[in-house]
Amino acid sequence: MLDKTYWQDISSKVILLGKSEGFSDVGLASNRINANKKLYKEWIKKNNHGSMHFLKEHEDLKFDPESIMPGTKSIISTRVDYLPLNENLIDQLQKKDTAYIARYALGRDYHKTLRKKLKKFAEEIKNLIDDKDIVFNYRVITDSAPSPEIDIATQAGLGWRGKNTLLLNKNNGSWFFLGEIYTNLPLEVKQNAQTNHCGSCKACIDICPTKAIESPYYLNATKCISYLTIEHKGPIPVPMRKLIGNRVYGCDDCQIICPWNKFAKLSSEIDFFVRHKLNNIDLIDCFEMDKEKFNKIFSGSAVKRIGYEKWISNIAIAIGNANKSPILLKSLLKRVNDHSELIQDHVKWAISQQEL
Template structure:
């Protein structure tokens, strides 16, 4: 991944006396711009966050994501990324679904796409709003800013926890009292010195639903994720053949996985998102595998223009679809797998072989 950030920008002089509480002013503006949660913390991370990242990398849980190890120092120490930073403003954008996001996993002739990817690319949406908020900071507080959305070497979830937006649950994702597990995050690093918001503490208690539901058993322990077994990693980040022992667990999930998020009890407090660009479209809420597997590069790019799915490319996407076809128990999909057994991409061809073989076992 590449950093998505703004260049440091300096604002002019302003009457700071009018802004006795910068946090209140920033929060009010952020909510008017459209964010659902806002928090503040120092541009530092404690030893626990650094130790967790070090263990994750040393255990090899990052798999193909070499960029995590390559920029571990910048992730562990925000001021290594930008020495002038004094505070971080963390914003949350709710994408809570209206319906049960796991219902699609029972419809095996259709593909299950992670909720956040069923419409427009949230990176672009959040980044635009962050830049708007950053301009407010620059003009009113004569500070410098940098804007980040997911793709920079930033430990978003520990920063969100430090800023009081929630806590990292046992599934390692952020959990919010107000928004459950359905917050997308963005950050503004700034030279402005801001008081830290009160943290919420951990409220997972004895619950282990997120750990128990994982189809591929990707959690070696609470608060520990082995990404190399995670369906989101396997279907998005992993470029090669998906390990055979994990394929059955993937089911019909063709881009990401929401299982550990969807079962979190704190979701009962989350209201369905009102952001139209994050509400799933009819095309992507329950797409037919037979149609998706037939996509060539041109039609793939056309179908997923403006979608986060586009970045993994046709070959990786069709590989995922073929795994879903192999798990479908639908003999009507066998010709679709057969048609790709000689695909120019060897990973696609291997997945097609596997899918056809799985369906052959159903024949009388």
């Protein structure tokens, strides 16, 4: 049986190794991660998850590390900055003839990048353990299995839960992804949770275009533009359409306005750099993309996950909210009898807005 000092030493080395592997930060959490289970279940009961059925199906698994990886003794929590550019994002949201794609999705799909990075990190950890009797088991996760990622990162000292429900960090804002390594190693978890620094600020609650943050720390996902433009199946409810503006994939408003994001760092991860100038792309070019071009441009990107039909129907909403333009109207009219009912429905709404 190895003593406490051995695991303290390994724990410090794991954190240093993670940083040298390119993670923006690394912390350690225990296998007791169910502090918010009750709140989570109440949230599901009120149907805040909409059609994200996986959130309900996993409501017990999510807080039980044993079901994710038998023998889990500790969890390595990591974060990776993703903001690719220093831009004025408020201006970008006001450019009504361009599409706003959430900044996390301008490059390669983060699931792929983080998984690869976490796997490499885990394999390197093996080299830290010199005792041949220790078998190192692990499972890497980034949105890929039910894991309460923010609760884990909070316990690991990577930040605090902001009123917009995201993890915030005093020196790095919130433009980062989270990922974990569940492990059977009894790594040393320090009581290092960060203090909550939201104070009386409620900028995220006030700015939210759809008032999806119903109270501090409580988001009704069915109203969130990120849900509506990415997860929601079927037509987007009509009262929400005008509020969506030019946000065609995801939404960043509650991060853009957060004062702590003044301290966010730009990403150094090449995978998250902007591809195909997607940070500033005209709506007309997005709408006139055929399926082949969509698949080519978004190959390896998170955007591809929503599929061509939802992409075009999201763009139609943004065109409905754009400045009146004969060119946009003409382009909409060409698709009024599209074989997709979803596209037809959104296009007809957009035409009604352009013709107002």
